[in-house]
Amino acid sequence: MKARIHVYLKPGVLDPQGAAVAGALKNMGFDEVTAARQGKLIELDLDGSDTAAAEARVDEMCKRLLANPVIESYAVEIE
């Protein structure tokens, strides 16, 4: 079983990496870019086949390690 976790900064939190990406793209002539945000994409290989249990466990992994609840939000997909 695979879990895909998208971790991204909460709205309003300063995103220096996103700002750097947007600035660099504009300098390269990509003027259509108005804003950029950069987050993390974590893929986990999991033993087992119970997707509901896996979703709960991955949620716990996010709360305890993979996402900083103060400034980050996350979304979990189990495949």
Added chain:
Amino acid sequence: MKARIHVYLKPGVLDPQGAAVAGALKNMGFDEVTAARQGKLIELDLDGSDTAAAEARVDEMCKRLLANPVIESYAVEIE
């Protein structure tokens, strides 16, 4: 218009961040985790409404800046 770009390491390329995530999760008791991979998720806000043109331009952005073609692969979604 929004573009979502998933940048991830090519198979076979050493992924120290992924290894660190997997190791930490096991140390915390999440034994069902057998492997982890970490990539980047970049969201761009774009002017314009021509999705085909946008896809081509974002592909060029990936080739020139957002992904390292030697060790990374990328996938583009236009919304």
